[in-house]
Amino acid sequence: MSSAAPRRSWLTVRAMDVVTSAAALSLLFGCVGLLGLLLTLRQRSRMKAHLQDAVVVITGATSGLGRECAKVFHAAGAKLVLCGRNREALEQLARELAASRASEVRTHTPSTVTFDLADPGATAAAAAEILRCFGHVDVLINNAGVSYRGAVLDTPVDVDKRVMETNYFGPVALTKALLPSMVRRQWGHVVAISSVQGKISVPFRSAYAASKHATQAFCDCLRAELDQHGVAVTVLSPGYIRTNLSLNAIAADGSRYGVMDETTARGRMPADVARDVLAAVGRRQQDVVLAGLAPSAAIYLRTLAPGLFFRLMASRARKEQKAKGS
Numbered sequence: 001m002s003s004a005a006p007r008r009s010w011l012t013v014r015a016m017d018v019v020t021s022a023a024a025l026s027l028l029f030g031c032v033g034l035l036g037l038l039l040t041l042r043q044r045s046r047m048k049a050h051l052q053d054a055v056v057v058i059t060g061a062t063s064g065l066g067r068e069c070a071k072v073f074h075a076a077g078a079k080l081v082l083c084g085r086n087r088e089a090l091e092q093l094a095r096e097l098a099a100s101r102a103s104e105v106r107t108h109t110p111s112t113v114t115f116d117l118a119d120p121g122a123t124a125a126a127a128a129e130i131l132r133c134f135g136h137v138d139v140l141i142n143n144a145g146v147s148y149r150g151a152v153l154d155t156p157v158d159v160d161k162r163v164m165e166t167n168y169f170g171p172v173a174l175t176k177a178l179l180p181s182m183v184r185r186q187w188g189h190v191v192a193i194s195s196v197q198g199k200i201s202v203p204f205r206s207a208y209a210a211s212k213h214a215t216q217a218f219c220d221c222l223r224a225e226l227d228q229h230g231v232a233v234t235v236l237s238p239g240y241i242r243t244n245l246s247l248n249a250i251a252a253d254g255s256r257y258g259v260m261d262e263t264t265a266r267g268r269m270p271a272d273v274a275r276d277v278l279a280a281v282g283r284r285q286q287d288v289v290l291a292g293l294a295p296s297a298a299i300y301l302r303t304l305a306p307g308l309f310f311r312l313m314a315s316r317a318r319k320e321q322k323a324k325g326s
C-alpha cells in the first residue's frame with residue numbers, strides 16, 4: 001500500500017525553494033528600503049529642527065555667497081546675525097529679509113554686526129556683540145573672504161599678510177572667541193567656506209590658496225578636538241561661483257584687481273551653492289567639495305599622482321604667463 005501523503009517532484013520542491021527565497025529577499029530589501037526611508041525622514045526632520053530657531057552667524061553677508069546663504073538660512077527659520085564691513089548694506093539686507101514672506105516656517109528678524117575681519121583689534125568686541133544678539137551661537141559660518149591675483153615673484157609679503165588676515169587669522173580669531181560659549185553648551189557648529197583651492201593650488205593664486213589650505217588644516221584639527229564637546233565642523237570647498245570675488249581680489253601690487261574673470265562669470269549661481277551649504281550644515285557633514293568633474297578629479301590627481309599634477313600646473317603657469325605677455 002502506498003503512503004497517503006502526496007509526493008512532490010524534485011522540480012516542485014526546487015520551485016518552492018526559489019519562491020520562498022525570493023519572498024525572503026523581497027522582504028529583506030523592503031525592510032532595508034523602509035529603514036532607509038525612515039532614516040532619511042528622521043535626518044530631514046532633524047535638519048529642520050536643527051536650523052529652526054538656530055542662531056546662525058554669517059560673515060561676508062553683504063554680497064555673493066554670504067548674501068544668498070542669509071536668504072536660505074532665514075527661510076529655514078534661523079535667527080541670523082549678519083556680519084560684514086558695510087553697515088548700510090547689512091541693515092538693508094536685514095530689512096529685506098524681515099519683510100520677505102517666502103517661507104512656510106517661523107522666521108526671525110536678523111541682527112547685524114559690523115566689523116572688519118582683517119582688524120585683529122576688532123574681533124573680541126565683535127564676538128561679544130554677536131553673543132549679545134540672541135544670547136548664544138549655534139552655527140558660525142565663516143564665509144567672508146578675498147581672493148588674490150599675482151605671481152609670487154611680484155608680490156610683497158604685505159599682500160600675503162592681508163589675504164591671510166581676512167581669510168585665515170580673522171576667522172580663526174572669531175571662531176576662538178565664540179567657541180567657549182559653544183563648549184559650555186556642549187553644542188555648536190563651525191562652518192568654513194573654503195575653496196577647491198584649499199585642496200589644490202593653482203598658479204598665480206599663492207596667497208589665496210595658502211589661506212584656504214590653512215583654513216582646511218585648522219578646521220580638521222578643530223573637528224578632532226571639539227568632537228568630544230558636541231561641536232561639529234564643516235569645511236565646504238566650492239569651485240567657481242558667479243560673484244564679485246575676482247572683481248574684489250587683491251592684485252600683486254595691493255590694488256583692487258577689478259576684473260570679472262571669465263571663470264567667475266561662468267561659475268555656479270550663488271543661490272544654488274547656498275542651498276548646498278544649507279543641506280551640508282543641516283546634515284552636519286564634515287567635508288564637502290562643491291565642484292564639477294575636472295576640479296574634483298584634480299583633487300584626486302594631486303594625491304594619487306602628484307608628479308603629473310605638478311607638471312600640469314607648471315604648464316598652466318607657462319601658458320598664463322605667455323598669454324599675459326602677449
Ligand SMILES: NC(=O)C1=CN([C@@H]2O[C@H](COP(=O)(O)OP(=O)(O)OC[C@H]3O[C@@H](n4cnc5c(N)ncnc54)[C@H](OP(=O)(O)O)[C@@H]3O)[C@@H](O)[C@H]2O)C=CC1
Nearest residue numbers: 060062063064065085116117118144145240241243244245
Ligand atoms: N566666487 C567664487 O568663485 C568662490 C568663492 N569662494 C569663497 O566664498 C566666500 C564668499 O566669497 P564670494 O561671495 O564669492 O565673494 P564676494 O566678494 O562677493 O563676497 C565676499 C564677502 O566677504 C566680505 N569681506 C571681504 N573682506 C572682508 C573683511 N576684511 N572683513 C569682513 N568682511 C569681508 C565682503 O564684504 P564687504 O562688502 O565688506 O567687502 C563680502 O561680503 C569666500 O570665502 C570665497 O573665498 C570659494 C570658492 C569659489
Ligand SMILES: CCCCCCCCCCCCCCCC(=O)OCC(=O)COP(=O)(O)O
Nearest residue numbers: 147195196197202238239240294295297298301
Ligand atoms: C584624471 C584626470 C584629471 C584631470 C585633471 C585636470 C586638471 C584640471 C585643473 C583644474 C584646476 C581647477 C581649479 C579650480 C579652482 C577653483 O574652482 O577655485 C575656486 C575659487 O576659489 C575661485 O577663486 P579665484 O579667485 O581663483 O577665482
